[in-house]
Amino acid sequence: MAFGKSKNRRHQDVAQKKAAMAGAVRAHGPGLLKAIVLTGLTCALLWGGIELRRWALTSPFFLLKETSFSGLHRAHPGELLKLSGLTVGQNLWTLDVDSLERAMATHPWVRDVAVRRHFPASVSVEVSEHAPVALVVLNDLYLLNEEGKPFKRLQPEDGLDLPLVTGVDREAYLADEAKAHESLLEALAMVAAYTSARPGKSERLSEVRVADDGLVLVLSDGTQVRMGEGAMEEKLQRLARVREGLKGKGLSAEVIHLDNRARPGWVAVKISSPVSERNGTSAQ
Structure with a gap:
């Protein structure tokens, strides 16, 4: 008789554990699933961002093809390009606009200069000269x-x-x-x-x-x-x-x-x- 009671008790314990697990799944399952999905999406976005950045920095689609100037009277485009180091074939995403403006502003005739990138492949330079x-x-x-x-x-x-x-x-x-x-x-x-x-x-x-x-x-x-x-x-x-x-x-x-x-x-x-x-x- 003692043996039968022990066996029943084990069955009851197993049943209780299963019930507890089922309850936990019902209670926390949706949140856990959501966390797993969000983690997966985050990893996918990070990987996608890395790949997108690599593509943007290496793709010939974003290589500089044309630079236009406005406001020039005394300064010459060639002089400003030489000062700034801006050349055809540079990647637009890697251009340091502030550095380009500071370099061009060292030209004695240049009073103010604004450099703007126009994706995918051109740059405009607006110059205000000293009068x-x-x-x-x-x-x-x-x-x-x-x-x-x-x-x-x-x-x-x-x-x-x-x-x-x-x-x-x-x-x-x-x-x-x-x-x-x-x-x-x-x-x-x-x-x-x-x-x-x-x-x-x-x-x-x-x-x-x-x-x-x-x-x-x-x-x-x-x-x-x-x-x-x-x-x-x-x-x-x-x-x-x-x-x-x-x-x-x-x-x-x-x-x-x-x-x-x-x-x-x-x-x-x-x-x-x-x-x-x-x-x-x-x-x-």
Whole structure:
């Protein structure tokens, strides 16, 4: 009898274990299956990503075939390509756009540059160049842009005829760049204001001299105009009236003073000597 009871107990234990396992499967089976499926999908995605990356980096489909440029006037495409090392046959996915932009921006005429990839096989380069508005003497001659930045040493092939800014030497510029930049901006403002009046050929602005007591203009006919400081628009209008009056009388000025601080409305003019007097001869 004892033997029969032990056998029944074993059957009961087995049945209970089976029931417990069935319950666990019912309770946790869906979650476990989901975890297995997600793990499989993750592995598949990782493998697929690796293979896709390998294909993208090696496929001839993404090799550079064409580079287009816009905004170029002084710089040349070949120069920018040489600086950047960008060549046909490079993989677009491996291009470091930031590095390409920094390299091209070292060209003296380039102010800003934006490089864009156009998949599958082309690159566009949009360039904004410096616009020279004057020359400045800093030991050598440099081109000045409209922001008062000397951006390039003047070369004979540049072929530019621009007003000259003097009175700010290289040492002063290096010692106090902020102060020198302020003086350059003041000179450029004068250049812009004067040229906007569209002067005649003989009245074109040749030089703007930065002096301790203000700006001095030198016109293409040799006339010096001492502007002093402040009220530049009014002084330019006064200068136009004075030159028109002199022209009507057949006279020309050697120096025109518009820098009287005590009496800002006054104008003093030193009349040029006739050619015969300057050469020490008598008029016929």
